[in-house]
Amino acid sequence: MKRTFSTHLEHSFDQLNYVKFVMQRILDGLKIDEIKKEFIYKNPFGIKSENSRRTYINWIIRDYINGFKAKELMVFAKIIADDRINPQIKREILFWKNCLSDELMRSITTDFIFERYQKVKLFKKQELEDFISERVSLKPVTIHKCAIDYIALTEKIGFFSSNNEICQFNFYRPYIESVIFLVFYLLNSQKTPLQIIKAEDFKYLLISENELIKALKEIQSKGLISFAISGDVIRMDPKIEFEAVADAIKY
Incomplete structure (x- = not known):
């Protein structure tokens, strides 16, 4: 039986600047409600829709704040907010937290990507869509969007390079x-x-x-x-x- 994974992978994107903003506010001593209000009403990134701003900040809180204990969150916040730390390192650490927070992203990474990275040099994008469809009950258009967004996110980290149909693994090593x-x-x-x-x-x-x-x-x-x-x-x-x-x- 297919599981109902908790995910918003179909809306995933490189959130580094948004998360950096939130983590700096945490270091400044703001409470979560205060950060939400600033993100929504001061709109530091010029996001046109208030509904979108609410959605984004709720995702950030769920993915990058929830699940951390206080000390863990402060260390994480210092890393993400510090301009002296390589942005690629931050993206790798954010992706790790994504996998902790998002069941579908975690399943794709451990059961599909990791296994293939150890054994083969490439995979078809359709294979990833098939993997997702076997595990979750989502509309085909949503499954396609999840696959495309996952590929875009991890391609930026450096897992692989892609063309229209194929993803070719890079010789990837995290920092x-x-x-x-x-x-x-x-x-x-x-x-x-x-x-x-x-x-x-x-x-x-x-x-x-x-x-x-x-x-x-x-x-x-x-x-x-x-x-x-x-x-x-x-x-x-x-x-x-x-x-x-x-x-x-x-x-």
């Missing part, structure tokens, strides 16, 4: 700074080293277990963690506090 954030987020969440190695979070950025181990060794070389692995014995200890991650990944 190590994005991986640093995920590792410290999971450490702060009290995940064990084994749970971190096995965490689905890294699949959202197409990182396999072996690639993660290499990345952890690189993060250790930067003096941010202590890491060692021997068979099933894994040691992973932070050398900085979670609150210091934003400073650690600046230019």
Whole structure:
């Protein structure tokens, strides 16, 4: 039986500037209701429709604020709002949060994109539409829009390049700074080293277990963690506090 996934993927787009605006207001100490009012009534991005402004700010709150604990949100906000952090790193971290928040986006990324990235060099856009249609009860036009918007979003991150019918995977590797954030987020969440190695979070950025181990060794070389692995014995200890991650990944 098809599930009813919670999604607004058919309206997805590069939201970095909108999210950056909201995160700066959080750092300024504004409450959520105050941020909503400013976004809707002051209209900093010149969005013509008030209904659209309401929709966008509600999406941002749902996708990028809900689900975070207070300390997690502040670290996330510092990263997204800081002009000294590469915008591509921010987009990767935003996409990770998208996958946490949006069930359909998560399913596409882990069960379709990640699996194919490990095995094949390309896929047909129709294959993605077929994958979506097998899992959710949506109108064909909505399924097509979900597929097109997902492709546009992840193509900008660098997963693949596309033409009219085909998506060709790039040799994609996320920035190590994005991986640093995920590792410290999971450490702060009290995940064990084994749970971190096995965490689905890294699949959202197409990182396999072996690639993660290499990345952890690189993060250790930067003096941010202590890491060692021997068979099933894994040691992973932070050398900085979670609150210091934003400073650690600046230019």
